[in-house]
Amino acid sequence: MGDEFELVDPGEVQSPGDEWEEIDVSDTEADRIARKRDREFEQFEERIKDADQFKVEQSVFDDATLAALYKLVQDGHVEAFGGPLSTGKEANVYTALGPEGEVAVKIYRINASNFRQMREYLEGDPRFEGLGGNKKDVVLAWVKKEYANLRRAAAAGVRVPEPIAVERNVLVMEYIGDEDGRAKRLGEVHVENPRTAYEVLVEYMRRLYAAGLVHGDFSEYNVVFQDGQLVVIDLGQAVTVHHPNSREFLERDCRNVANFISRQGLEVTEADVLEVVTDVDPDPSGN
Ligand SMILES: Nc1ncnc2c1ncn2[C@@H]1O[C@H](COP(=O)(O)OP(=O)(O)O)[C@@H](O)[C@H]1O
Numbered sequence: 275m276g277d278e279f280e281l282v283d284p285g286e287v288q289s290p291g292d293e294w295e296e297i298d299v300s301d302t303e304a305d306r307i308a309r310k311r312d313r314e315f316e317q318f319e320e321r322i323k324d325a326d327q328f329k330v331e332q333s334v335f336d337d338a339t340l341a342a343l344y345k346l347v348q349d350g351h352v353e354a355f356g357g358p359l360s361t362g363k364e365a366n367v368y369t370a371l372g373p374e375g376e377v378a379v380k381i382y383r384i385n386a387s388n389f390r391q392m393r394e395y396l397e398g399d400p401r402f403e404g405l406g407g408n409k410k411d412v413v414l415a416w417v418k419k420e421y422a423n424l425r426r427a428a429a430a431g432v433r434v435p436e437p438i439a440v441e442r443n444v445l446v447m448e449y450i451g452d453e454d455g456r457a458k459r460l461g462e463v464h465v466e467n468p469r470t471a472y473e474v475l476v477e478y479m480r481r482l483y484a485a486g487l488v489h490g491d492f493s494e495y496n497v498v499f500q501d502g503q504l505v506v507i508d509l510g511q512a513v514t515v516h517h518p519n520s521r522e523f524l525e526r527d528c529r530n531v532a533n534f535i536s537r538q539g540l541e542v543t544e545a546d547v548l549e550v551v552t553d554v555d556p557d558p559s560g561n
C-alpha cells in the first residue's frame with residue numbers, strides 16, 4: 275500500500291448541534307411485524323430461510339430478526355441479500371444490495387451477545403439513561419448506539435462507513451470494499467509508510483475525542499484500507515467521555531496504535547499517542 279493516505283477533509287465536518295439525541299429503545303416495528311405475521315411476511319420468511327447464503331446460519335434469523343430484515347426491505351434500504359462478510363462473536367456482517375449499490379448489513383445475535391459486558395459500556399452514557407436490564411433491550415440499545423456513534427464520528431470528520439438505517443438488531447451501513455471483496459483490515463495489508471498511517475490514525479482518534487467519543491476497540495482489526503483511505507469501523511462499543519472508564523479505554527486504544535505502529539518500524543509509545551489525542555478539550559455538547 276502506498277503512502278497516500280488521505281485524511282478526510284475537515285471542511286466536511288458538519289456543524290454540531292444534535293448532540294446527545296435521545297435514543298428511543300422502546301418496542302420496534304419489527305417486533306410488531308413478527309407478532310402479526312401476515313401472509314407477506316410469512317412468504318418473505320420462507321424465501322430468506324431458503325436462500326443459499328443464509329442456510330448455514332439459521333440461528334441468526336429468529337422471527338423478529340427476519341421481521342427486521344423485512345422492514346428494511348419494505349423501507350427500501352435493502353433490495354436483495356448477498357453473502358457473509360464476517361461471522362463474529364456477537365454479530366454477523368453480510369453484503370446486500372441497496373438502492374444505490376452495495377451495503378453492509380450487521381446483524382447482532384441477541385442470544386449470543388455478552389449483554390452484561392454491553393451493559394457496562396452503556397452505563398454512564400447520557401443517551402441511555404434509564405435503560406432497563408433486559409437482554410433484548412440492551413442489545414437493541416447497543417445497535418442504536420453503533421448507528422449514533424457512526425453518525426457522530428462522520429460529523430467529526432472521521433472516515434467511517436456511512437450509517438444508513440437501523441432496525442431492531444440490524445444495522446445497515448455503507449459497504450467498504452469493491453468487486454474483489456471487503457476492504458482489507460489494516461493488520462492484513464503491508465504498510466509502506468508507517469509515519470503517514472500513524473498520523474492519520476492519531477488524527478482520527480483526536481477528532482473522535484474532540485467530539486466526545488472514545489472508540490474503545492481501536493486497533494488494526496477495526497480500521498480498514500480502501501482507495502487510499504483508512505476507514506474506522508466497529509463503533510458499537512464506543513463510549514462518550516462521560517463514561518467512568520473512558521480514560522482507561524482511551525489509553526488502551528492508544529496502546530494498540532502504538533504497538534501496531536512500532537511493529538511497522540516506527541517507534542512510538544502509548545504516551546506519545548495519548549498526548550496528541552488529548553491535546554484538545556473534548557466538547558461532547560458539540561458547541
Ligand atoms: N461497512 C463494512 N464494509 C465492509 N466490510 C465490513 C463493514 N463492516 C464490517 N465489515 C467486515 O466485517 C468484519 C466484522 O465487523 P465488525 O464491525 O468489526 O464486527 P465485530 O464486532 O464482529 O468485530 C470487519 O472486520 C470487516 O472485515
Ligand SMILES: [Mg+2]
Nearest residue numbers: 495496507508
Ligand atoms: Mg471488529
